Amino acid sequence: MQNLKTDCENGVIDFIVHMGDHAYDLAGAGDKRGDAYMNVFQPTLSTCPWIPIIGNHEVNDGDHYQRYLNMTWGETLGDSDDEDDTSIRSTADSALGEFLTKATLFGLGFHSSVPSNTSRYFGVTIGSIHIAGLDLNNLDKGQLAWLDDDLASIDRKVTPWILVSSHFPMYHPLLQSNLNASSTFYLGDGHEKFTTSGHDFIPLMQCQNDGICDESVGMWLNSIQSKLLPLLKKHGVDLYDAGHVHDYASTYPMCHGDVCKDESGKDIKSFNEPKGTIHITEGNGGVPGVNGTNTLKSCNSKKKEWCRLHGTGGNHGRIIVLNSTHLKYQHVENPTGKVTDDFVVQQSNHGPF
Amino acid sequence: MDKAPTHLRTILQFTTISFWLYVAHADVYDYLMPTWKINEETCLDTCMEWEKLPTEQEQKRIDSTWYNGKAPSNANNYCAMPGGSAGKFECDGCTKDVVTNSYAGPWCYCKTPKNGHNHTQYCVPPINVPEQINLQVADVHSVVASFVTREATVPSNKGVPIAYFGDSKTNLHKVPGITHHYKHLSSAEGMSYSLHFIKFGNLTKGKTYFYKVQSATSQLSELLSFRAIDYDQPKFGIYGDSKSPLLFFFLLPFLYTSGSNIYFSGYYCTLLFAYSGSLEA
Secondary structure (H helix, E strand, O other): OHHHHHHHHOOOOOEEEEOOOOOOOOOOOOOHHHHHHHHHHHHHHOOOOEEEOOOOHHHHOOOOOHHHHHHHOOOOOOOOOOOOOOOEEOOOOOHHHHHHHHHHHOOHHHHOOOOOOOOOOEEEEEOOEEEEEOOOOOOOHHHHHHHHHHHHOOOOOOOOEEEEEOOOOOOOHHHHOOOOEEHHHHOOOOOEOOOOOOEOOOEOOOOOOOOOOOOEHHHHHHHHHHHHHHHHHHOOOOEEEEOOOOOEEEEOOEEOOEEOEOOOOOEOOOOEOOOOEEEEEEOOOOOOOOOOOOEEEEOOOOOOOOEEEEEEOOEEEEEEEOOOOEEEEEEEEOOOOOEEEEEEEEOOOOOOO | OOHHHHHHHHHHHHHHHHHHHHHHOOOOOOEEEOOOEEOOOOEOOOEOOOOOOOOHHHHHHHHOOOOOOOOOOOOOOOEEEOOOOOOOOOOOOOOOOOHHHOOOOOEEEEOOEOOOOOOEEEEEOOOOOOEEEEEEEEEOOEEEEEEEEEEOOOOOOOOOOEEEEEOOOOOOEEEEOEEEEOHHHHHHHOOEEEEEEEEEOOOOOOOEEEEEEEOOOOOOOOOEEEEOOOOOOOEEEEEOOOOOOOHHHHHOOOEEEEOOEEEEOHHHHHHHHHHHOOOOO
């Protein structure tokens, strides 16, 4: 985080996107762990604006979204069922004024060109890049409809680049190798380990007596992909970035579930004029037990032609929009600040794939 | 004969490096929180100075909880989360609530605990002090400053949080915000827990702004600053999974804080640099 703070102070970056799982057990010990996390975060976040995205630990750690939603703006579950609720107060002295002040004072959910009216998911345009943050803990119809509208509202001549981000990756080599594993454990309802990829890929659990059966990682992934990938294609989303799996992975541009092909059917393993979305996992911002061993290897194989690089160790990503046709991605080691992987995406024809 | 010392040296080097790697991987840093106080319901008097504990045995036990095996020189008797033990043995879903592991936040060594209580006790948070100050991007020209305060009772609806905000340290103007009373935590903590949101709009790209915040009843925060987003060439850090509030310190390898101050530690830097084999950072 000191790296990010320093980068922000030095103008290397202007803001931070945190893709969820902000801290373990945010609601633990009567929320005091969440307090500690946010206090520790203060030196960085009081000087460098951030965009928080929701992960599984903001949902599952005992208070079901409340801490996260309160942190991010204020309409909370369980907090608005009181007719005499005075929890939201403003300087306005009329109902319309109160509505307007809420709308303008709160953050991302109200400010996008298509307001989502929730901090679970939102969009924000920063000059030439639009960032849409999603809540894949529950990819409901309302969220999908909003995303479609949000992405459709972007004038690509003004804002050529689109980044869609959530906590959960859609393409990652470990997912592909564990499609038959239990999604319950993968998604975070079961315990995760800190020092590995984080999530136990264990066999599917037996169906319970009430007939409820565990879903496989593959089934969950299919469900998410079938809903989201068409939207990424329809709107020509350049990058999809996620966390959750505690390491780094990047793909080549993806088309129809595989690396994109040229007219002769040959794999296109470059970022020159992509015909599909590039998927990145940057999920080891500082998990407990993260060690200084940073590795980076090719994950490309006949079974995973789409897979480009897979690495371990505490790292973060850096996105720099150079201009309307060039965007740079950097993979940065936390302990040293070294850039260990970078690539430039060149796209001169932004729009549907 | 010549080989024995070489081997010995190699073994010593390996042992030393392993030890430092282990220490470096402790992840956590000493974190002093002077505004938090001892709980009067469990402690008859006050926190003892960290370096003046009653017995040699106790001193040794508590010293071992600090990152360097000793309290920082500025620790006084402040509540703290000592880095040698904070988050120790933590795991997802099986972490035990151990005070000296700072499981539930900062603690101190109570001089005279009430019956049935230990010397090591959790501290209680301050009233009317802005904490957890952060800036969230709202749009390209706006950020929302949010912060938390605790009050003894739910404050009147008439009060609003205020920021003193401007592009010069000496020319700050008032910006009002709104308060959200967080019922969930207020109930849990037996006091009012409020979140405050204040929008800073019409920002000029790349310009540095200064601000202080306070709730309707709190003291003022320190003077802070930020630079508005330069949207001509957007550039940002992106990552997920920082996890534990305490073990999160791995991302803060070079600093620890005391209240709102930041201190640099060459010691930890040295360890990290030694480990990484790089002096470039």
